[in-house]
């Protein structure tokens with residue numbers, strides 16, 4: 001909650017639609033003067049210092065939470081960011097929102113380099129970029145009624161001066177998120193988990209954002225409620241043209257909601273392509289292991305399938321392996337893999353992979 005408060009007090013849609021060829025999904029097209037991607041991340045790094053000592057603190061090492069990643073997101077697109085726990089997904093989202101200061105790299109939003117802006121200069125951009133967190137219970141102030149929670153960002157950004165109009169806007173936002181206007185008078189603890197997450201979404205929408213980071217936004221919910229919230233996010237994308245970075249460890253959810261996916265491993269993107277290509281034709285050995293680990297609901301098929309999990313533990317980002325960070329666990333590793341960091345190359349049109357061996361080992 002502290003982060004959200006910081007964000008809000010960080011002070012505190014145009015264009016047509018076209019069909020994205022690969023996914024046949026509706027993607028909002030850039031309007032006049034909106035050429036180029038909505039968001040462009042270039043060489044982003046976030047290293048956290050590891051310190052020792054109580055009185056005299058000294059830096060003994062660094063956690064390379066994000067280690068030089070680049071990607072773009074088009075207007076109206078939903079981009080998935082997946083990977084095992086600790087691979088740097090949340091840190092990436094926080095750096096984009098400037099809730100963490102990147103160690104290196106740039107984040108361009110509509111061509112504006114957010115990394116160079118100070119707190120005051122960030123104010124007009126804050127309302128365009130919003131976030132929905134995993135746990136609505138801890139991200140909503142328990143002492144505030146829902147109406148107050150939603151109206152707060154409207155007041156902070158001085159979007160609607162008139163009190164009556166503010167109330168009407170709160171009712172409208174609740175309605176957009178499938179809640180009745182009467183919910184404005186409740187406290188978060190008087191709601192179910194699904195309703196609380198709808199309040200979190202309504203609050204994110206209050207500033208008319210163009211881009212929302214959804215960080216494990218449905219992970220804490222029951223499967224049936226998850227489906228409802230995912231449908232809501234999809235409807236909002238279609239109605240309001242919102243662009244999402246959807247962070248999740250749940251590949252089935254990502255498959256349903258996202259048009260493109262980036263797979264992260266130990267702070268780096270190892271594969272990035274359309275959702276269809278990723279699930280039909282994964283190229284990176286890590287992605288293949290990740291996809292093979294998705295349980296199949298039919299116990300007979302599940303019992304028959306041949307699946308070898310990745311060997312060993314995920315190494316610590318404090319002592320990431322040299323060269324390709326996946327080499328200690330990779331079934332295709334060769335001697336050179338521990339020496340050179342493989343660049344993220346476009347091996348097939350729109351399909352980027354960070355592995356030197358995939359061309360040599362055709363994937364069946």
Ligand SMILES: Nc1ncnc2c1ncn2[C@@H]1O[C@H](COP(=O)(O)OP(=O)(O)OP(=O)(O)O)[C@@H](O)[C@H]1O
Pocket residue numbers: 048049063064065083084085086087088089090091092249317
């Ligand atoms: N403020 C911090 N100080 C030091 N290390 C941090 C900090 N925040 C994150 N880390 C470390 O950075 C790495 C990446 O963390 P991050 O939360 O981004 O991972 P994640 O992919 O979101 O994981 P999860 O799926 O569990 O949410 C982890 O090793 C984590 O311990």
Ligand code: SF4
Pocket residue numbers: 285286324325326327328330331332333334337342354355356357358
């Ligand atoms: S570069 Fe080498 S270790 Fe890394 S994924 Fe490819 S084969 Fe495996």
Ligand SMILES: [Mg+2]
Pocket residue numbers: 089090091215
């Ligand atoms: Mg996280």
